[in-house]
Every structure is written in structure tokens, then in C-alpha cells.
Amino acid sequence: MSWTALLALAAGTYLLRVTGVLLRGRVAMPDRVQRYLDLGATALLVALAATAALIQDGGFAGWARPAGVLVGVVLAWRRVPFVLVVALAAAGTAGLRWAGVP
Amino acid sequence: MRSLYRTIGRSELRDALALAAALAIVGVSFGALSTAAGVPPLMTLALSLLVFAGGSQFLVVAVAAAGGSPVAAVVGGLLLNARMLPYGLAMGGVIGDRMPARLLGAHILIDESTAFARARGDGPRARTAFWLSGTLAFVFWNCGAALGMLAGGAVPDPNVLGVDAAFPAALFALLLPSLGKADARRVALGAAAVALVATPFLPAGLPVLVGLLGLAVAGRPR
Numbered sequence: 001m002s003w004t005a006l007l008a009l010a011a012g013t014y015l016l017r018v019t020g021v022l023l024r025g026r027v028a029m030p031d032r033v034q035r036y037l038d039l040g041a042t043a044l045l046v047a048l049a050a051t052a053a054l055i056q057d058g059g060f061a062g063w064a065r066p067a068g069v070l071v072g073v074v075l076a077w078r079r080v081p082f083v084l085v086v087a088l089a090a091a092g093t094a095g096l097r098w099a100g101v102p
Numbered sequence: 103m104r105s106l107y108r109t110i111g112r113s114e115l116r117d118a119l120a121l122a123a124a125l126a127i128v129g130v131s132f133g134a135l136s137t138a139a140g141v142p143p144l145m146t147l148a149l150s151l152l153v154f155a156g157g158s159q160f161l162v163v164a165v166a167a168a169g170g171s172p173v174a175a176v177v178g179g180l181l182l183n184a185r186m187l188p189y190g191l192a193m194g195g196v197i198g199d200r201m202p203a204r205l206l207g208a209h210i211l212i213d214e215s216t217a218f219a220r221a222r223g224d225g226p227r228a229r230t231a232f233w234l235s236g237t238l239a240f241v242f243w244n245c246g247a248a249l250g251m252l253a254g255g256a257v258p259d260p261n262v263l264g265v266d267a268a269f270p271a272a273l274f275a276l277l278l279p280s281l282g283k284a285d286a287r288r289v290a291l292g293a294a295a296v297a298l299v300a301t302p303f304l305p306a307g308l309p310v311l312v313g314l315l316g317l318a319v320a321g322r323p324r
Contacts, residue, residue: 001141001162005172009162010152012180018208020190021197025204032323039289039320041192042280044185045217046290047297047313049273052266055301055309065267072271076278081113083120089271090124093264 062102068093110230118231121214122238124268125156126246127260132159133250134257139167143251150247154209154240158182161306181307188314189216196228210236217276285320292316 029037053069054061072089076082129150136146141163149159158179165175189211196219197207215236219228250257260266281287293316300309 001145001166001175002172003145005162005176006145006149006152008176009158009179010148012176013153013155013158013183013186014209016180016183016186017190017211018205020187020192021194021204021208021211022190024191024194025199035323036317036320037188037192039286039317040188040314041216041220042277042286043289043293043313043316044188044310045213045220045273045277047293047310047316048185048213049270049277050294051297051301051309052273053270054298056266058302058306061266064264065270068264068267069270069274072267073274076271076275082117082272082275085275086120086124086268086272090264090268093267094262095264097262097264 064093064096064101067096067101110234114231114234118218118235118238121218121235121272122242124265124272125214125239126242126249127263127265128156129243129246130250130253130257131260132156132163133247133252134254135160135250136163136247137251137254139163141166146247146251147244150244153179154243155179155183155186155212156243157306178306181305184307185213185310186211189213192216193219193232196224196232198229207233207236210240212236212239213273214239217273221276221279285323288319288321289316292319 024037053066056062056065068089068091071092072085075088076085080088132150133146136149136159137143141149149162153159161179161182162175165171165178190208193211193216194204197211198204210233215232218235219232222228222231277290281290293313296315297309297313300312304312
């Protein structure tokens with residue numbers, strides 16, 4: 001790895017971050033556009049969570065991970081505190097892996 | 103700053119710490135992996151501090167370890183981070199009103215701080231949640247990376263601890279309140295379906311972006 005590549009990635013990533021933030025502050029957005037921007041963030045986060053739950057290196061991640069995530073989702077649905085949701089999702093997956101589930 | 107401090111509830115702090123702790127574990131494995139891949143310590147730290155986006159950090163280290171082209175590494179990393187732009191568009195008003203706050207806040211704009219803030223609407227509580235979760239994530243992630251560099255080969259695979267399930271579970275939990283509305287639910291289902299179907303055909307990062315197509319089923323506002 002070169003410093004040029006590292007700094008290019010850092011600068012590019014910051015530019016991606018700051019562009020949206022500054023645009024939102026500068027330009028007056030009609031309500032309809034704001035609604036789509038908010039729904040867009042929801043769409044991206046759900047797409048990220050879904051792919052992170054099921055996919056590893058372009059293929060199925062195995063059963064242990066989605067099973068743990070499902071435990072977390074059910075607990076969150078039942079309004080269990082967030083800390084427990086995170087801990088028990090991890091524990092579920094770790095337990096299944098320990099038992100030999102991929 | 104004092105008003106920010108005052109609005110931090112104990113539950114907010116606890117939740118943000120839980121997420122930051124999980125990030126720290128992944129940070130440790132990043133530090134160890136990067137060092138094992140032969141990346142000099144100063145570069146590993148710089149990656150962690152200046153890029154501060156886990157997926158792209160792992161990607162460039164993997165490309166470097168495999169002797170791949172640096173251009174491909176940078177392009178792949180930026181593709182993974184492209185979702186930050188729409189995050190910023192959605193979060194600009196939450197992050198701050200003044201320029202210095204916006205410029206600084208942009209650097210701690212990550213999946214976790216975005217989801218954490220959005221779980222608390224868009225008022226002062228959301229702003230507090232953003233800065234709290236983003237700052238803790240930044241500190242824990244980078245301390246983790248430094249620790250991983252020192253520990254090197256002694257670091258276990260974080261998947262043994264199930265940390266890879268903790269992140270999607272945390273994101274889903276944080277998204278649940280905003281899925282109370284029917285249009286958001288439709289968009290969410292559409293986004294997840296499109297992203298999963300697209301995964302076998304597209305390079306990393308793009309499936310999440312095409313999840314934006316879920317907006318097509320947003321329908322009319324009520």
C-alpha cells in the first residue's frame with residue numbers, strides 16, 4: 001500500500017461524507033424531496049443490514065449468522081433493551097458456531 | 103456543549119457504548135490483520151483515523167496483501183463508502199447548524215451513528231445521539247485498531263464471538279421505530295429484496311446502493 005492510495009481513499013471518503021452534509025444545509029429542500037432523502041437513508045441501512053446478515057464474500061454467510069440476527073430482531077421487536085439485543089444476537093451466533101453450525 | 107451533555111440520557115450512553123464495544127472488537131481484528139498483511143504501523147493507524155470506514159479499510163488491506171493494484175483498492179473502497187453521500191443528505195440538518203460542526207460531524211458519519219440518530223427522530227435528541235454514538239465509535243474503533251497492532255497474531259477471529267451478527271441485529275433494532283410507517287416498511291422490504299437479489303451480480307458496495315430502488319414503492323405520502 002502507498003501513502004498516495006491511502007490519502008486518496010481518505011480524501012474521497014471524506015468528500016462523500018461532507019458533500020451530502022453541506023448540500024443539505026445549503027439548499028432549501030421541498031418536503032417531498034426531504035421525504036425521499038429520509039426514506040433513502042432507511043432503504044440504504046436496511047439493504048446494508050440485510051446483506052450483512054446473509055452475505056459473506058458474495059455468497060451465503062452460513063446459518064449461524066442469520067440465526068443470531070433473527071434472535072436480535074425478535075428481541076428488539078419485543079422491546080428488549082438494545083444492549084441485550086446486541087449481546088444476545090452475538091451470543092446466539094457464537095453458540096451455534098461453537099456447536100459446529102457454519 | 104453543556105446542553106449536549108445535559109441531553110445525554112443514561113440509556114443513550116449505555117446503548118452507544120454497547121455498539122462502540124462491538125466496533126472495538128472489529129477494530130482490534132483490523133489492527134492485527136493489517137499488521138499481519140505487512141502494512142506499516144503508521145499507515146494502519148492513518149487508515150483507521152483518516153478513512154474511518156471499516157469495510158473499505160479491510161478491503162484495501164486485503165488488496166495490498168494480495169499484491170493487487172492500489173487504484174483498484176481505492177476505487178473499491180470508495181464504492182463501498184458511496185452510501186455516505188445519501189446518508190449526509192439525510193443527516194445534514196441533524197449533525198449541526200454551523201459550518202465547523204458540519205465539517206467535523208461529517209467525519210463521524212457512519213452507518214452506526216446514522217442509524218442511532220434516526221432511531222431518535224430529527225430533533226435535539228437525534229443530534230445528541232449522533233454525536234455521542236459517532237464520537238464513541240471513533241474513539242473505540244481507533245483504540246481497538248491500535249490494540250490489535252500491538253497484539254498481532256494473538257487476536258482471535260471476531261466471528262468466534264458472533265460480532266458479525268451483532269451489527270445487522272443492532273441496525274435492525276435501531277431501524278424498527280422508523281418502520282412504523284407503511285411507506286417506510288414498503289421501501290425497506292423493497293430495498294432488502296433488491297440488494298439481496300443483486301448481490302451475486304455486482305461488486306461489493308453496489309448491492310447496498312441499488313437498494314435505493316426500494317424508493318420506487320414509496321408511494322404517496324399520507
